[in-house]
Amino acid sequence: MNSRDVILGRVRRALAETGHDDTPYDQAVERSYLREHGERGVAETVELLAENLADYRALVHRCDADGLPGVIAGLLAERGSASVVVPPGLDESWLADTDVTRVADRAETTPHELDRVDSVVTACAVAIAETGTIVLDGGPDQGRRRITLVPDHHICVVRVPDQVVSSVPQGLARLAPERPLTWISGPSATSDIELDRVEGVHGPRTLEVILVGTV
Amino acid sequence: MSGTFVGMPAFPKAAHEAVHDATLRGNLRHATHTIRSKRAKAVAEVSDWAALREAGKRIKDHTLRHLDRYLVQLEESVTAAGGTVHWAADADEANRIVAGLVLATGESEVVKVKSMATQEIGLNEALEAEGIRAYETDLAELIVQLGKDRPSHILVPAIHRNRGEIRDIFAREMSEWGRPAPDGLTDTPAELAEAARLHLREKFLRAKVGISGANFMVAETGTLVVVESEGNGRMCLTLPETLISVVGIEKIVPTWQDLEVFLQTLPRSSTAERMNPYTSTWTGTTDEDGPRAFHLVLLDNGRTDTLADEVGRQALRCIRCSACLNVCPVYERAGGHAYGSVYPGPIGAILSPQLRGTASEIDASLPYASSLCGACYEVCPVAIDIPEVLVHLRERVAQGGPATREGNKVVLKPAKGHAAERAAMRAARWAFSHPGALRTGQRLAGRTRRFHPRTLPGPGRAWSASRDLPPVPAEPFRDWWQRTRGGKDAK
Ligand code: SF4
Numbered sequence: 001m002n003s004r005d006v007i008l009g010r011v012r013r014a015l016a017e018t019g020h021d022d023t024p025y026d027q028a029v030e031r032s033y034l035r036e037h038g039e040r041g042v043a044e045t046v047e048l049l050a051e052n053l054a055d056y057r058a059l060v061h062r063c064d065a066d067g068l069p070g071v072i073a074g075l076l077a078e079r080g081s082a083s084v085v086v087p088p089g090l091d092e093s094w095l096a097d098t099d100v101t102r103v104a105d106r107a108e109t110t111p112h113e114l115d116r117v118d119s120v121v122t123a124c125a126v127a128i129a130e131t132g133t134i135v136l137d138g139g140p141d142q143g144r145r146r147i148t149l150v151p152d153h154h155i156c157v158v159r160v161p162d163q164v165v166s167s168v169p170q171g172l173a174r175l176a177p178e179r180p181l182t183w184i185s186g187p188s189a190t191s192d193i194e195l196d197r198v199e200g201v202h203g204p205r206t207l208e209v210i211l212v213g214t215v
Numbered sequence: 216m217s218g219t220f221v222g223m224p225a226f227p228k229a230a231h232e233a234v235h236d237a238t239l240r241g242n243l244r245h246a247t248h249t250i251r252s253k254r255a256k257a258v259a260e261v262s263d264w265a266a267l268r269e270a271g272k273r274i275k276d277h278t279l280r281h282l283d284r285y286l287v288q289l290e291e292s293v294t295a296a297g298g299t300v301h302w303a304a305d306a307d308e309a310n311r312i313v314a315g316l317v318l319a320t321g322e323s324e325v326v327k328v329k330s331m332a333t334q335e336i337g338l339n340e341a342l343e344a345e346g347i348r349a350y351e352t353d354l355a356e357l358i359v360q361l362g363k364d365r366p367s368h369i370l371v372p373a374i375h376r377n378r379g380e381i382r383d384i385f386a387r388e389m390s391e392w393g394r395p396a397p398d399g400l401t402d403t404p405a406e407l408a409e410a411a412r413l414h415l416r417e418k419f420l421r422a423k424v425g426i427s428g429a430n431f432m433v434a435e436t437g438t439l440v441v442v443e444s445e446g447n448g449r450m451c452l453t454l455p456e457t458l459i460s461v462v463g464i465e466k467i468v469p470t471w472q473d474l475e476v477f478l479q480t481l482p483r484s485s486t487a488e489r490m491n492p493y494t495s496t497w498t499g500t501t502d503e504d505g506p507r508a509f510h511l512v513l514l515d516n517g518r519t520d521t522l523a524d525e526v527g528r529q530a531l532r533c534i535r536c537s538a539c540l541n542v543c544p545v546y547e548r549a550g551g552h553a554y555g556s557v558y559p560g561p562i563g564a565i566l567s568p569q570l571r572g573t574a575s576e577i578d579a580s581l582p583y584a585s586s587l588c589g590a591c592y593e594v595c596p597v598a599i600d601i602p603e604v605l606v607h608l609r610e611r612v613a614q615g616g617p618a619t620r621e622g623n624k625v626v627l628k629p630a631k632g633h634a635a636e637r638a639a640m641r642a643a644r645w646a647f648s649h650p651g652a653l654r655t656g657q658r659l660a661g662r663t664r665r666f667h668p669r670t671l672p673g674p675g676r677a678w679s680a681s682r683d684l685p686p687v688p689a690e691p692f693r694d695w696w697q698r699t700r701g702g703k704d705a706k
Contacts, residue, residue: 203446
């Protein structure tokens with residue numbers, strides 16, 4: 001007998017003496033928890049997102065669509081970045097105001113090459129206000145997972161209010177499970193040394209989130 | 216189970232040693248108290264915590280009740296998404312599978328993201344025997360690995376080390392494993408984290424094989440989820456060409472929607488955050504993004520035996536948040552190492568004796584490593600009634616009775632008169648007579664009653680004796696214990 005059969009056989013025997021239960025899944029779990037916490041208007045939800053992002057040490061910026069290229073150019077300049085990774089489907093106009101060297105997000109690029117790039121600019125799939133989370137789903141304007149991991153400086157653009165939801169349940173409902181997802185809540189951090197929080201271990205040590213649009 | 220720490224003394228002896236290590240105790244106390252109050256705040260922020268906890272419990276119970284069905288569904292969906300599923304009945308088989316997969320890639324090193332399951336099966340040692348070097352990449356695991364040490368906490372495995380010790384370990388050991396620590400390294404946490412970043416980065420960038428566990432597996436979609444803070448998980452999950460995930464069969468949830476419960480309860484219970492810095496989900500493989508090959512090793516290793524026990528199976532709901540450790544007065548004083556397994560604290564006290572059986576002294580003594588104060592149950596985000604399982608396991612140790620080992624029904628002999636009984640008795644005495652149990656002694660009388668359907672012989676007498684006490688003992692609990700030795704004299 002192979003181990004698959006062994007394990008499934010053990011499971012079935014383990015459950016054999018427990019009374020029969022054919023409650024369907026949808027009825028087995030009562031979901032009396034909230035779909036979102038508190039009642040907020042759109043503007044308040046965006047405000048909460050900004051607050052919670054900042055609380056976990058993301059640097060939050062706000063502008064309208066026209067101001068976006070200027071803000072991005074400014075952040076790259078302030079950082080002193082010489083190069084930036086650009087996902088294939090990123091709106092070209094976003095980088096119109098900067099002449100920093102573009103590095104395409106390509107499959108052939110090695111991790112070592114990526115390690116030499118200063119910054120990365122991406123969009124996101126959804127942002128969750130209650131937890132201060134941005135979620136990337138590998139879409140064309142977000143690129144491969146590793147481009148937002150290896151460079152030390154990540155600029156992420158969130159279109160508000162369209163991409164903002166209140167809660168984790170609402171966020172999950174908007175996301176496609178078959179896509180590889182990265183949920184980001186502030187820059188990487190560790191509390192492994194005497195539970196002192198230190199920002200920035202392996203992921204980008206600086207996370208800048210630009211909330212673009214008017215609410 | 217090969218996860219037993221070899222030569223591990225039974226709980227009371229190990230606990231006794233820990234109590235006399237002032238540094239360890241100071242570190243532990245500071246850490247558990249800090250995180251405890253932070254957690255309470257994070258939980259208080261969500262008004263529907265009780266409903267989330269109940270839903271989490273029900274989802275897990277439902278899944279366990281139909282585990283065969285969900286395992287098969289998971290296998291189908293992972294396979295359909297481009298992954299390969301392997302089944303491992305025990306630790307040895309899991310280790311063989313993983314070693315074989317690594318060797319097939321032609322690589323001799325792997326990067327690992329912290330995973331309880333791979334610690335449980337002793338994967339690093341097994342790989343080493345095959346000439347494969349496994350690099351732990353979680354900062355705390357790195358500290359443990361470089362310090363040739365053992366983890367002492369689920370979430371912060373190096374909680375027993377203070378910054379000065381960590382600095383010394385880095386300065387001394389990093390050069391053995393790769394990039395040395397920077398000259399003049401001080402003991403500020405930021406500098407230590409930076410040293411780890413530099414040391415590990417070269418390993419991440421060249422890694423061809425990554426090994427992980429998973430916090431959740433979604434049956435309907437075949438999605439795996441890893442929740443982390445540092446980004447080492449993302450490195451291991453996305454940079455290598457081959458990813459191997461070793462996951463206990465109890466980590467399944469039926470649907471994508473179920474994650475909405477656990478992604479709210481786990482971070483708040485665990486790191487006391489609204490959300491942890493990084494969560495990665497992946498479903499099989501994705502073209503030109505991340506590993507080209509994905510292997511899922513489904514691990515039994517005592518889980519189906521645990522499932523066979525109608526009282527004990529609730530331990531399989533555990534999402535390894537470690538909240539129960541942080542509130543446990545016994546853990547706080549004994550330290551994680553005393554539990555003799557990768558699962559310390561209250562969850563370890565009910566999980567290890569079920570995964571491994573109660574044949575060894577350490578495992579027989581674990582159900583007694585508690586004052587039954589019930590704080591663990593109160594904080595558990597999936598409502599595992601740890602005291603109930605402890606009492607149940609005590610009964611099993613003391614009286615013997617039916618159990619399941621490696622899928623077979625067996626009848627355990629009572630521990631009476633055996634070394635196991637003495638170990639158990641000492642553990643009970645330790646947990647009770649130690650000042651740690653004091654604070655909670657008053658609540659104990661009330662709590663134990665609930666869990667005590669009948670009088671227990673042997674070591675169990677200590678607990679059932681409390682039933683005959685007045686609701687609140689007239690004399691302080693400790694005095695009563697000192698006087699009666701937990702009812703031993705009354706035997
Ligand atoms: S038993 Fe409960 S509180 Fe303890 S680690 Fe598991 S889920 Fe967390």
